[in-house]
Amino acid sequence: xxxxxxxxxxxxxxxxxxxxxxxxxxxxxxxxxxxxxxxxxxxxxxxxxxxxxxxxxxxxxxxxxxxxxxxxxxxxxxxxxxxxxxxxxxxxxxxxxxxxxxxxxxxxxxxxxxxxxxxxxxxxxxxxxxxxxxxxxxxxxxxxxxxxxxxxxxxxxxxxxxxxxxxxxxxxxxxxxxxxxxxxxxxxxxxxxxxxxxxxxxxxxxxxxxxxxxxxxxxxxxxxxxxxxxxxxxxxxxxxxxxxxxx
Amino acid sequence: xxxxxxxxxxxxxxxxxxxxxxxxxxxxxxxxxxxxxxxxxxxxxxxxxxxxxxxxxxxxxxxxxxxxxxxxxxxxxxxxxxxxxxxxxxxxxxxxxxxxxxxxxxxxxxxxxxxxxxxxxxxxxxxxxxxxxxxxxxxxxxxxxxxxxxxxxxxxxxxxxxxxxxxxxxxxxxxxxxxxxxxxxxxxxxxxxxxxxxxxxxxx
Numbered sequence: 150x151x152x153x154x155x156x157x158x159x160x161x162x163x164x165x166x167x168x169x170x171x172x173x174x175x176x177x178x179x180x181x182x183x184x185x186x187x188x189x190x191x192x193x194x195x196x197x198x199x200x201x202x203x204x205x206x207x208x209x210x211x212x213x214x215x216x217x218x219x220x221x222x223x224x225x226x227x228x229x230x231x232x233x234x235x236x237x238x239x240x241x242x243x244x245x246x247x248x249x250x251x252x253x254x255x256x257x258x259x260x261x262x263x264x265x266x267x268x269x270x271x272x273x274x275x276x277x278x279x280x281x282x283x284x285x286x287x288x289x290x291x292x293x294x295x296x297x298x299x300x301x302x303x304x305x306x307x308x309x310x311x312x313x314x315x316x317x318x319x320x321x322x323x324x325x326x327x328x329x330x331x332x333x334x335x336x337x338x339x340x341x342x343x344x345x346x347x348x349x350x351x352x353x354x355x356x357x358x359x360x361x362x363x364x365x366x367x368x369x370x371x372x373x374x375x376x377x378x379x380x381x382x383x384x385x386x387x388x389x390x391x392x393x394x395x396x
Numbered sequence: 397x398x399x400x401x402x403x404x405x406x407x408x409x410x411x412x413x414x415x416x417x418x419x420x421x422x423x424x425x426x427x428x429x430x431x432x433x434x435x436x437x438x439x440x441x442x443x444x445x446x447x448x449x450x451x452x453x454x455x456x457x458x459x460x461x462x463x464x465x466x467x468x469x470x471x472x473x474x475x476x477x478x479x480x481x482x483x484x485x486x487x488x489x490x491x492x493x494x495x496x497x498x499x500x501x502x503x504x505x506x507x508x509x510x511x512x513x514x515x516x517x518x519x520x521x522x523x524x525x526x527x528x529x530x531x532x533x534x535x536x537x538x539x540x541x542x543x544x545x546x547x548x549x550x551x552x553x554x555x556x557x558x559x560x561x562x563x564x565x566x567x568x569x570x571x572x573x574x575x576x577x578x579x580x581x582x583x584x585x586x587x588x589x590x591x592x593x594x595x596x597x598x599x600x
Contacts, residue, residue, distance in 0.1 A: 157460040164467055168474040175478055179485040186488040282496070307496060312429065312575060365572045 184247060191246045191288075192217040194302040198290035199262040199271045202300065202319065221273075222263055225256040230387030232259075245275060257384055262290070271299040274385055278377025281369040283307035285316065285377065291330065295382070295389025298339070301325045313370030324361035330382050332359065338379030341371035400525050407529025409596040414537040415588045416596075419505040424538055425580040427497050431554055434542030436490050437497060438535030440479050444501055445510060445527040447475045453515040453523035468511045469502075476501045506530060541583045549574030 193213050196205045201216060208216065227233035233256055245258045260273040273290035287303035301322050308314045315321055328339045339361055342349045346360045363371045413419050420441075427437040451471050452459070459467050480498045483491035491498065501507065510530055515523040546552055548571045551559035559568065573579050 152460045152462070157463055160458065160460050160467070161463060164470055168470050171474055172477055172481075175481050179481050182485040183481070183488075186485065190488060190492075305492075309426070309429075366575045 187248055188246045189213055191304055192221075194304040195221060195260050195273050195288050195290075197302040197322075198273045198288040198300040199260075200290070200299055202323075220262055220264075222261040224259040224261055226259050226385070226388045227256045230391040232388075257388070259385070259388070260288070269293050272385075273299075274381075276301075276377055276381035278373045278381065280306055280308045280316075280373045281313055281367070282309070285370075285373055287316075287377075289378070289381065291382075291389075293392065295385065295392070296329050296331045298325050298328045298330065301378075308367065308370050312364065313367040315364045315367060316370060316374060321362075321364060327357075328361065329358040330378065336379065336382060336386065338375060338377075338382070341375045343368050343371065403522070403525045404529035404532065407526055408533030408536065409591070412533040412537065412591065412596060413506045413509075413530045414534055414584070415591050417506075417509065419509050420534055421584070423497060423500065423504055424534075424541060424584060425577045426500075427494065428538055428541040428545055428580050429549065429575055430546040430552070431539060431542040432490075433494055433497075434538040435535075436483075436487075436494060438531065438538050440483070440494075440498055441501060441504065441506070441534055442528065442531035443479055444472065444475045445507055445531045446524055448472045448507055448511055449515040449523040449527035450520045451475075452511045453518060453520040456516050459516075464516065465508075465512070468508060472507050472511070473502045506534060537584070537587060540587060541580050544583050545574045545579055549579070 189210050193205050193208075196202075196213065196216055199221070201220070204216060205213060225233045258275060261269055262271040262273070264270055271290045271292055272295070273288045276287050276289045278285040278287075283306065285303055285308070286305040287301060289301050290299040291297060292299060303316045303322075306314070306316065308316065325339060330336060330338060337359065339359055341363050342360050343363045344365075345362050346356055349360065350356060407413075411417060414421065414424055423437060423441075427433045448468070448471055452468055455467075476499065479501070480491070483494075483498060510523075510526060514526045518526070543553065546554075547558065551557055551564075551570050559570075571579075
């Protein structure tokens with residue numbers, strides 16, 4: 150049968166309207182849950198980075214939220230490297246968890262891990278690098294000296310499942326624990342080597358502090374992580390220097 | 397009705413979408429590094445394919461012939477985005493693991509292929525059985541490839557280590573090729589061969 154142009158256009162319009170109504174309805178109805186998932190997922194990753202990996206792996210959402218509440222303090226560092234507690238700033242670190250865009254002119258989010266005695270044990274901050282398919286987002290946690298890595302975790306990336314997506318895997322992230330960001334006082338980062346560290350170098354210093362095993366089939370992702378550990382901590386250098394100076 | 401099981405068997409075995417129609421190869425390479433991803437992907441395809449086949453079949457006499465492909469595409473993409481949204485609301489970790497591949501179901505030839513070849517010409521119930529049969533056919537191939545690749549590529553099944561520690565100490569190494577896409581091609585070729593020998597993939 151031959152349909153008139155009017156019918157065709159009419160049908161197209163109706164189809165489009167129904168589809169878009171369905172989608173916007175679903176997006177609206179599910180948004181709150183999705184946002185909540187995002188926040189929880191990021192809290193989970195901050196906790197993983199600062200050393201709660203074991204607790205978090207079995208914890209349900211409520212447990213994650215309470216662990217986060219009782220162990221992590223959300224801070225903002227201003228441009229001169231000081232902790233800024235002025236009005237409106239405290240919401241920034243929380244905003245980062247919701248995926249809001251980071252405004253570097255305002256400040257840098259920082260997540261402090263305090264133990265029951267009120268001692269600072271680690272600082273975690275968001276890091277961004279470039280993978281094969283897109284950006285890598287994660288949290289890097291360091292000791293209060295800003296040098297020794299306590300842990301690293303990735304919460305968002307577009308890497309190939311099974312290959313580059315292994316940056317989320319425990320065997321990979323665990324290798325970063327105890328590594329150092331600085332060499333002879335200069336920021337140097339940790340190198341994700343191609344293959345195994347043991348095959349790359351015999352130097353104990355490099356092996357122990359500055360290199361981690363790579364992921365097979367994901368060299369470019371590894372290079373992205375290498376670069377990330379070199380670049381991302383730069384912004385926080387001022388803060389950690391000021392901390393040392395003050396102590 | 398015996399004809400339902402016959403139809404499902406035919407769609408998933410004799411005219412298997414991957415092994416015989418050679419559709420959906422892209423995703424068969426991409427998400428089969430481990431079984432879990434293969435399973436979730438198959439589930440998502442089952443939902444989308446059933447939905448699109450039924451909807452398109454119900455509308456088949458209304459859809460203007462000249463713009464039918466674009467209408468089918470609109471329906472399929474709506475369903476895919478819905479599945480993606482629902483997964484990210486209720487199965488966040490799994491949705492994260494599959495990342496872009498859920499969205500890429502839109503480009504899976506099986507969906508449009510079945511819509512164009514079957515749903516446009518048959519009633520909604522027959523289209524549903526056709527969708528289920530094809531999705532199962534897609535699913536079992538994916539899971540088999542995923543199983544082989546995960547076992548030999550990472551030494552695990554469903555994420556549990558099955559290759560014992562002493563094997564590694566004795567010099568056993570995970571096969572790096574298995575984690576890469578070419579391995580899926582090879583396994584896929586073997587699957588087509590074996591299923592033809594057994595009378596599937598239209599080997600009669």
